[in-house]
């Protein structure tokens with residue numbers, strides 16, 4: 001039984017619709033994420049995966065439908081409260097990790113802690129522990145441009161998890177990596193998320209990546225077509 005089987009989901013989208021101009025990216029998409037669950041959202045290009053992730057993460061507001069997180073309506077929260085909640089409870093990783101190029105790996109991971117008020121020494125110590133978990137502690141003094149794609153993505157994941165979020169949103173986190181680097185990144189993500197009890201919403205078009213999830217939902221034309229168990 002997966003940890004996502006609890007009666008009340010941690011995060012739930014109901015009947016979401018969202019248009020970008022005249023393109024209807026979401027047309028009644030509903031999805032639930034349990035605490036500690038790893039959920040893969042799959043589907044062909046343009047099926048609405050990223051838009052769904054953005055709505056669930058409170059980055060984009062849906063046109064209609066609801067997003068409920070830990071009992072509160074995310075889609076109705078005022079912007080200030082929403083950004084506080086995103087900082088405290090959510091971590092995000094995109095296809096190209098979006099690390100800050102001028103900072104070392106260690107300082108990139110320490111930054112969210114420092115922004116939350118942790119002093120630099122403690123933040124760097126904790127950042128080092130997270131780099132260790134992702135197998136890139138040895139690269140801590142390198143800048144993103146000096147790392148391989150896989151090392152940079154593992155650093156981005158360490159940065160997303162260092163603040164202890166309840167949910168990590170990962171949009172094609174291995175989209176730019178070869179198969180070996182994908183395996184290393186996904187193994188590290190699944191292992192550390194399970195250890196920390198962090199839920200992960202994983203957007204991917206790659207079956208190799210979806211196989212790391214507890215469950216998969218497939219989007220077709222902005223709505224969920226198939227929901228099932230992958231593992």
Ligand SMILES: Nc1ncnc2c1ncn2[C@@H]1O[C@H](COP(=O)(O)OP(=O)(O)OP(=O)(O)O)[C@@H](O)[C@H]1O
Pocket residue numbers: 020021023024025043044045046047048049050051052205
């Ligand atoms: N900012 C935007 N402006 C206009 N159209 C957009 C915008 N973002 C997404 N779309 C359109 O909305 C639809 C859904 O896009 P979305 O990025 O959510 O799909 P996706 O499944 O993540 O695609 P991909 O796998 O190619 O990233 C597509 O037709 C896309 O072209």
